[in-house]
Amino acid sequence: MIFSKKAEQIEASITLAITAKAKEMKKNGIDIIGFGAGEPDFNTPENIQSAAIEAMKEGLTKYTPASGIIELKEAIVEKFKKENNLNYKPSQIIISTGAKQCLANAFMAILNPGDEVIIPTPYWVSYPELVKLSDGVPVFAKTDEKNSYKYDVGKLEKIVNDKTKAIIINSPNNPTGSVCTREELLELADFAKRHDLVIISDEIYEKLMYEEDEHVSIASLSEDAYKRTIVINGVSKTYAMTGWRIGYAAADEKIIKLMSNIQSHATSNPNSIAQYASLEALVGDQSSIHDMIKEFKSRRDYAVERINKINYISCIEPKGAFYVFINISKIIGKTIDGEKINGSLDFCDKLLEKGKVAAVPGVGFGLENFIRISYATSMENIKNGLDRIEEFINKLR
Template sequence: MKLAQRVKALTPSSTLAITAKAKELKAQGQDVIGLGAGEPDFNTPQHIIDAAVKSMNEGHTKYTATAGLPLLKEEISEKFKKDQGLVYDASEIIVTNGAKHALYTLFQVILDEGDEVIIPIPYWVSYPEQVKLAGGTPVYVEGLENNEFKITPEQMAQAITDRTKAVIINSPSNPTGMVYSEEELRALGQVCLEHDILIVSDEIYEKLIYGKAKHVSIAQLSQELKEHTILINGVSKSHSMTGWRIGYAAGNKAVIKAMTNLASHSTSNPTTPAQYGAIAAYSGTQEPVEEMRQAFEERLNIIYDKLVAVPGFECIKPQGAFYLFPNAKKAAELSGFQTVDDFAKSLLEEVKVAVIPGSGFGAPDNIRLSYATSLELLEKAVERIHQFVESKMK
């Protein structure tokens, strides 16, 4: 069977591949510590689970409207009002099978063959692949490490051509954990307005912010920017509901309608009991969200100091999400490896620590470590990495 060209060009998700390999080794009885997972290690809060079970017992197991339950869209709308002061009505919101599905569907409806999407480096692994699947062309702009991996308005302006359709802004960022300030977003937004470029604002990590950092949505900065922005979000990271697959997009009514039409021919609707769980997530207590955020911040503050003590590791302290993204080039060289990819591979093979090579995010000198695991395991993992580098240096 001959496969379509569009899938032949796809690069498999490095994050899922490493996580799968770590789980495979664990199943074989090996003492593997997996730092590759992009999901909280907390269970979904009980009141959300109870709401989903209750919905099923009450017979809510059938199709829903393609764009999601009206009540869930009301809760999402209320969340926008409360958190960002943004007003979206039901026709401007679509509920999807995870935020990844929202992004995929969005690119399918806005891109024609050859349209360009500006993607800052480092990037989440699925952005370029989704753009390519829609016939678009990724245009990469490198967020320099000395600028906290964030791109500048000047860099964006230089990347714009007459084929530029959109730019992706992910704040807090996966994989870096960096957060764009209000001032930085205003400057980037001004460039987008001048060139009539759609802003795809991925805010899935908005609830996981640390220190003095503050999450700002570019859509809340002005009405004009709101009209030029499609917001992407979901309950996966904020409420530890990764497996429930509930995300959403909000923005231009015509774009949302097109996304709804496409979804009607692909997924029909998001999973019904999961939508009832998401209603409870937004309408119920937010204490578990804050408890989880505090736990992540505590882990970050403890493990960061230990990580930067590893010979050859350099790392900017993240302000959000649950990832550390150290530059490991010197550590790899000190350990006798030509590439960071080889260094990461040996960490898994020799000391059973699974990290994600930065090459999957467009940053081959870095590795991504998730601290969405217990502090005990994090400390043990970093100790293994430290000992591994020192042993190779001898």
Template sequence: MSLVLAETIAGVKPSKTLAVSAKAAELRAQGFDVINFGAGEPDFDTPENIKDAAVKAIRDGQTKYTAASGTIQLKSAVQNKLQRENGLHYELNQLIINAGAKHTLFTLFQTILNAGDEVLIPAPYWVSYPDMVALLRGRPVIVPTTAENNFEITVADLQKYITPKTKALVLNSPSNPTGSVYSREKLQAIADFLAYKDLYIISDEIYEHFLYDGARFCSIAQLSEKIRAKTIIVNGVSKAYSMTGWRIGYAAGPEAVIQAMTMIQSQSLSNPTSIAQAAAVEALNGAQTSVAKMLAAFQERRDLICQAFQEIDGVACRCPQGAFYVFPEVSALYEKSFQGQKIRNSEDLAAALLENAHIAVVPGGSFGAENYIRLSYACAPENIQRGLARFKEFVQNLR
């Protein structure tokens, strides 16, 4: 008898965004001046009041196990945030704290999926959704969208792809990678259609605070009690408070789902880090000025990168309404070559840009959109300018 790994491992890929950042760091260590547009995290430091809260928690001895679902203090802070910002009330037993929103999603999929259950995932999608579903023996069903429709699904799309095996729909607004933001009206149409469908709605709202040009955030859970009863909100403190490494996410939803997630977490994670939970309490309850400052900076950077792309032939870049990514269409560059190196797809383009221009981008194929690449503008304006100048020069040298 030979020992083998689980069959599900064979169909799962490593996170491309993390792989790109690791490769960029490797080249930097070799002395190359690499500009990293791959990272999905703010480049700002965690605000001082949040760090101070963590230090105080350490000094006060808050270094032990907590309840599996998180501390009462943090769940209360999440409860208040949802009421204050989203007009949604959840009881504490309808809330769970996890080790980052990614862990929230994984635990949620563990909770609701049986083998063969289908999950509708609009494309372009965040790279981890399909692999999470596949790893848990579900079936990711990719629902294509178009740039003409702002990369948003419609009721017609749902009618085409929903089957008796559909267990859940993933909605991500503002979107990673496209920066699209569903309007209340578009969400209402989806909500009206799904109100009597027997499926869960997973609303990934991690970028809710990063909105531009008057775009307004709406959670589908706000639209009716019937929809709220089948929606699980997924969020966290990583993006809005520049706390990616602290690993605190949370979910709000039906009590039965949240309690099942808590049971799984009690047997896997035990609990999120006590010190990070104390810091997250301050993030949610404390002054929110840092969020406004980051948003203003991202607005400036978004305008800068979109303007720079307008000056690059063969690249079409929509200006995003939210998050901190641009998702330019680059297929006009395919079938060209850089110094004899053929560019056939987004993977080839990303590799050539990293090797020759020393700029790190994420290939669109990883997001289910082969004709695109993703760039994060969560980096200094001078790096955006230098990086896009290199991109332009690279394109000018394609033959």
């Protein structure tokens, strides 16, 4: 029997695979410290939980409009206006089952077979696969550690062509934690205008920033950028609601209409209860965000300082999100117990097996000789986990 050739080209998520393997080892009684998770370790705030319970009691458990309830759309419109200087109408908003579905809807709405999408390397693991599922072609733009892994417009000019349809911007970035400045975004907006590209701006980590600079949405920089940008966001990271699966997107009315039509056949509406909980997240008490950011910053500061004191590895300081992208290039070729480390996958396999620490290999993000760890875990785990990594590295020959 012949199965879908497209489906057979899709790679499994390395992030989820590592997390699953670590969980299985934990289940078998092995003491594992997991640095793989891309989710806050905090519970969803109580006011949001209460809103979900109230929604159930009120019978708000039925189908909703496929693209989401109007109350939540209006709250998102207000959020964009107040926080991002962006003016949308509810008809320009779609609510989906997580930001990942928003991205999938967006690619299906804009791509035709053979259309190319520029993706920065390193990238979030699902970008290339979502593009391929929509019959597009991922084209990778290499970035430089010295430039905090951000786009170089000069290099972009060398890969753009008449097949290029879109460019992905992810700020704050997963896996590097880098954040684009207003000036850098203006350059990218101008690049997109010159080549008539759709901008996919993934802003899911917008609130998780640790410096004084404010998050800037590229769609807010000019009328042209506004018209050509699809803004992707959600409640998962900001409100510790990963399992609730609510994301949202804003764009030109025609694009949102296409995305909504696609969603209406693929999944219909996102979870009704989670939508009402998300409404409370956006309009209710925001103090939990500040507490979470304060704790993440403390963890980041410790992790970065500690990592840069360990032999053979180094990292840049992430400005946002909750990941550290660690350079392990000096370790490649070394051995442990007679076994050679040939790349990031080897390193992470042996670190999990012998060091009892789960990290994600950089090859999953398109960049070999790096690993990603998440500091969305307790300070105790961070300290113990980095101690174990140092102990593991000290055994290398």
